[in-house]
Every structure is written in structure tokens, then in C-alpha cells.
């Protein structure tokens with residue numbers, strides 16, 4: 001499935017270069033857990049489901065000006081399965097209508113309410129067009145260490161130890177892919193909205209970020225070692241200067257998509273590279289140069 005989400009990648013870059021607030025750290029953690037859970041489930045489905053099942057991920061939709069997301073959507077036979085993936089870890093308990101973390105006794109957002117809301121909104125997106133499909137929403141818990149006390153038997157929940165059985169049930173429901181399946185996918189692709197990555201991020205600016213090149217192994221900043229290599233004093237990892245510049249360039253482009261890429265800009269961003277010539281060489285070999293001389297800047301190939 002998808003690679004690391006851009007928002008998560010940017011958080012990972014930022015945490016080396018600025019102080020994240022506790023709430024930003026929580027946000028980063030949630031992005032990470034969501035990603036891990038979804039990735040694991042998607043891989044399982046992909047490996048085990050017959051090919052007539054169609055699968056969509058991270059489907060961001062809108063109904064009556066309300067946005068909602070479906071983590072994984074399966075379509076097979078006459079049924080649509082919207083799956084909400086939760087990578088909760090540890091013990092939880094349902095009391096009355098509330099969900100609580102057992103250790104801290106703190107209440108969490110009731111995922112059933114969230115699922116119901118999603119179902120209502122999703123039905124209104126589909127309208128009458130695809131009313132012959134049944135909709136079977138479920139919450140899938142992907143963390144092996146998750147446990148939920150006092151869960152009523154009739155809730156649409158799939159626990160870690162039930163995921164394979166859920167997949168087996170899907171396997172045994174025989175079906176073919178039909179024209180209607182693909183027109184449903186086509187319809188949803190048209191409705192799909194793109195999420196603004198930058199809305200999910202903390203505010204940051206170039207001036208406030210620490211410049212330099214971060215070690216790939218331990219996240220310390222690298223120092224010059226020889227004419228060809230940089231060194232991490234913390235874990236002794238050495239990296240070729242050109243590879244390190246290239247990595248830092250990718251980081252720069254992702255953090256500041258609007259900023260002009262020039263030799264000087266990347267030279268300053270890398271902070272510890274002694275020769276501008278090596279920065280220029282990296283830019284030239286990975287990007288397209290526009291303009292000449294001092295005015296030269298670079299864009300993606």
C-alpha cells in the first residue's frame with residue numbers, strides 16, 4: 001500500500017530540527033499508529049483476498065459539507081465493507097456507552113459513534129445509485145496487544161485474533177467482478193478529495209529549524225569527516241557526502257515545497273558541506289537546472 005504518509009514523514013523531519021509540543025508529539029504518534037495498523041491490515045488483505053475484491057484506501061469523502069474518511073474500503077459481491085482501522089494498544093473497557101483506557105481510566109472517543117457517523121455519511125454519498133449494495137461497516141483492531149473488556153457480542157468489531165477468520169469468510173463468498181463494481185470504484189474515485197497534508201502539521205518556518213544533515217541511524221547531526229564522507233560522532237556511521245546532500249535535498253523539498261532550490265539555499269540548509277561544488281553536482285544530477293550563472297535554480301525532473 002501507500003508509502004509513509006507525507007505528513008508523518010514531515011513530522012519525523014521536524015522532530016530533529018525543532019521542539020515539538022506535547023500535543024504535536026501525540027499527533028505524530030497517532031499518525032504513526034494509524035499508518036502501521038492500516039499498512040499491516042492492507043498487506044494481509046492483499047495477500048489473502050481473491051482478486052475479484054476491489055480495495056480502496058484512505059478514501060476522503062464529503063457529504064453535506066462534512067468530511068469523513070474511510071481507512072479501507074472493500075467491494076465484493078453485493079457488499080461494500082468500509083473498514084475503520086484502530087491500532088489501539090493495551091486494555092480498554094466499555095462502560096455504559098463510554099470507552100475507557102483501563103490503566104488511566106481516561107475516556108476515548110467512542111469509535112462506534114464514529115463508525116455510525118461514517119456509515120450515514122457514506123450512504124448519502126452513494127445516494128440511490130448503488131442502493132443494491134449492502135453496506136457492512138466494521139472496526140478492525142490491528143494491534144496484537146489490544147484487549148477490550150465488556151464488549152457486547154453484537155458490535156461491529158473485528159479483534160486481532162478474528163482478522164484471519166474475517167478474511168476467510170470473504171474468501172468463501174464466491175463472486176465475480178462486475179461492471180457495477182468498477183463503476184462504483186470509478187464513482188468513488190471521482191468523489192475522493194485530496195487531503196491537505198499541511199493542514200495536519202504544526203506551524204514551522206525555515207528560520208526556526210536547525211540546519212544540518214541528520215544521521216540516518218541515530219538522528220544526531222553529522223560532522224565533516226573527509227573530503228568524501230561525513231561522520232556521526234554518536235554512532236560512528238559514515239556517509240558519502242553526495243548521498244547525504246541528496247537526502248537533505250529531499251527533506252528540504254518536502255518541508256518547503258514553495259521555496260526556490262538554488263545551490264546557495266541547499267548549501268545553507270546542509271550547513272556543514274565545505275564545497276558548494278558538491279552541492280551543485282548533486283542538484284545537477286537529480287534535478288533540472290533553469291537559467292544560467294548566479295540566477296540558476298532547480299526543479300524536479
Ligand SMILES: [Zn+2]
Pocket residue numbers: 215216217218219220232233234235236237
Ligand atoms: Zn548516528
